[in-house]
Amino acid sequence: MREYTELEKIRLAKLERLRTAGFEPYPPRAERTHTTAQALAAYAQNPPTDTHAAHGAYTVAGRVKAIRVMGKSTFAHIEDGAGRLQLFLRVNDLGETAYRAFVDLFDLGDFVQAAGGLFTTKSGEVTLWVKEFRLLAKAVSPLPAAKEEVVDGQKRVYSAFDNPEARYRERYADLAVNPEVRDIFRARARITAALRQFLDGQGFLEVETPILQPLYGGAAARPFVTHHNQLHQDLYLRISFELYLKRLLVGGLERVYEIGRDFRNEGVSFKHNPEFTQLEFYWAYADYEQVMRLTEAMVAHVADTVLGRRTLTYQGREINLNPGWPRLPLADGIAQYTGLDINAYPTAEGLLGAMEAKGIHADPKSTRGKLVEKLLGDFVEEHLQQPTFIVDYPRDISPLAKAKPGNPAVVERFEGYVAGFELCNAFTELNDPLDQEQRFIEMGRDYAADSEDTHPLDEDYLRAMRYGMPPNGGFGMGVDRLVMLLTDKATIREVLLFPHLRSREE
RNA sequence: GGGCCGUUAGCUCAAUGGCAGAGCAGGUGCCUUUUAAGCACUUGGUUGGGGGUUCGAGUCCCUCACGGCUCACCA
Known part of the structure; x- marks a missing residue:
């Protein structure tokens, strides 16, 4: 003490x-x-x-x-x-x-x-x-000596407690002296309640799947590892819910969703925290077009419920959340903002050469999909201020998505962008067990692989799929980012009660 | 992990390399409709830690810790 x-x-x-x-x-x-x-x-x-x-x-x-x-x-x-x-x-x-x-x-x-x-x-x-x-x-x-009075309806704050480190480390003091911080978390609770209300109303069943998983998968991220002493077993904190939720479709639960915590052992940024809240749903007999329409309706419902309107100001920019988001094919978006026609370059070597010719440098070891992602991230994302669905992604960066008929290099996948950042990611889910196994192998996985670049192959997931999985559309969304958007906060830490900070010597 | 910026009283912030200060909070008084109440007096500091340069360091240099922004990473 x-x-x-x-x-x-x-x-x-x-x-x-x-x-x-x-x-x-x-x-x-x-x-x-x-x-x-x-x-x-x-x-x-x-x-x-x-x-x-x-x-x-x-x-x-x-x-x-x-x-x-x-x-x-x-x-x-x-x-x-x-x-x-x-x-x-x-x-x-x-x-x-x-x-x-x-x-x-x-x-x-x-x-x-x-x-x-x-x-x-x-x-x-x-x-x-x-x-x-x-x-x-x-x-x-x-308590930190913040003074705040309401005079003529105007809130005046004196000597506010606003040092970010102190506020996050002692969030209890932050909440105690800054009423507007309490309002953020009231809004957050209304947002998650509205998401549940919407999905429940659409006949989705809320479920809970394992956080401690013997194998991890469903996303591109490194996991946190832990260990069960009695079972002498290493376990991973989940990086996504996807593979467990889709097992439930095999089991006959046709519409399922989960809102919960994912853990990714990656960098921390204004839009990344090591643990964050994800919403995923899986919808049997739907495809990504239907999922897009449901997404628009869901976001509009949340805005209606929480804000009472569908337009908002995010970091000084007007955002309109009405349904009818533009569908922009990824290749078109890249062409629009870089002048590059990625469809003309079916190989990584060819695309890299075309990029270099335009002065765009990339890691020469990148796969073609990685190059496409870089183009999206570096040149397109920032322009996607109004809600936009980027659709049709390269197959090699989407191992769980179903190919687009007539174009095996592209899958039926979309990402929803708002205010220049990715809000959600969804696809027509791959339900062909043979194709899925082939994709896993293409990704460099085999039954023993477990390194930074390759994930272990989840044989049980394939076993489930072999019993027959209905065609379905799946969806994942960063709930924290939705909260940022609706509360006009520029960093994810503002919408997390206890954001991750390096521990401090006491 | 890289770059840049930052860390001074409980809080918010000052201080040409030359006596470490202010407002609020705190303490002691006065004050029976105030509201950043007011008035008088007043306490409070290892200037993030360690090292160095200098007659002299909050200030310059090195280093460590933590934070902010940013870049990288994030099939």
Whole structure:
């Protein structure tokens, strides 16, 4: 345990004096008849004729956010989950002992309970005229001294607690002093609820599949490895849900989805966190065209539910989430922004040569698919501000997707882009077990392979597929990115309660 | 992993290589309708850690840690 700071020592001394004065600093129970919002609403609904006297009986509870001592009377603000309310305390009403205890021994950050009637002050604020108060929990450590007041409907913030490292490391303090941070996570909960509501309404079944997996797959990422001691078995934290959800289609569950955490042992960036929330669904008898239409409808439903509208401003740009997103074939997009016709170069060597001729440098060991991805990422993505489906991807970077009839080099796959980043990825799923095995082998897998570049072959997945898998469309979406979009946050860390940070020596 | 920038009081920030400061928070008083309340006085620092240059380092150099942005990585 570290040493207490001077400020903490002062509060610990107050804590002892409170006990002596008969204020239990951590009582087991609180009583509350109204939230601050309920109290204010009740007063507004039934306004008294004499607004300068206290009316009604309200008991509220919350954290002390401001104290203004004016001699024998004191104003304070408390904040609860619903809002804030001003308290008015007078020595006449409370007695010398109790009044002095509040003034001398209560601090910003303490949780208190206060009872009394409501009145309107000279300056027009509805305020609780306190007849009784209790301490509910003493704050030993002072919260970061952020000041924030609403004046004329304008929120003014003073000395905000805004150092990103401190805010993420001590998210509890961030939440305690920055109400707008709490709003992000309220929005996040509404977003995931709206996704579930939408998919449930479409007849999808929410399921839970293993996070600890003996083999990993379904995405292009390195896994975290762990170990089961009793079973003497290495296990991987899942990098996707895909292979398990599609096993369920074999089992006769026709529409399934899962919202949960994926873990990818990759770089951290403004749009990547080692653990992140994914939504995947699989839909028997549908193809990627139907999945596109469902995606548009789902995103619009979430916007309707969470924002009440389908247009939003993301980082200063207007985004329109109405269905009818353009379908842009990947080759056309690349041609549009680079002038390169990738269809004219069916081999990696040929495409690399054409790129070099345009001054675009790439790793000469790249496969053709990797080169295409680089062109997409470097030249096309940034232009996809309005929602856009990029469709029809190279087969060699899409081992789980079904080939497009008449064009075996291209698969029925789409990615949804909004605000210049990838939001979702989906395809008409490959359900031919022989083709699937061939694809795995093409990817460089064999039954023993397990390296950075090649994933182990999931024989059980092939076994499932051999029993017969209905044709289906599958979909995956980074939920954190959807939350970023709908809350106008530029980094994924702002929409994760506890984003990954390197550990710090204590 | 690379590049750039940053780390000073509880919080937000100042400080030509020359006495480490302000506002808020805290403490002691005054103040019975304030709301960034006000007024007076006041406490608080291993300037992220370590090393170096210098008469003298918050400031310059090296190094380590952590963070931010960015690039790379992410079939």
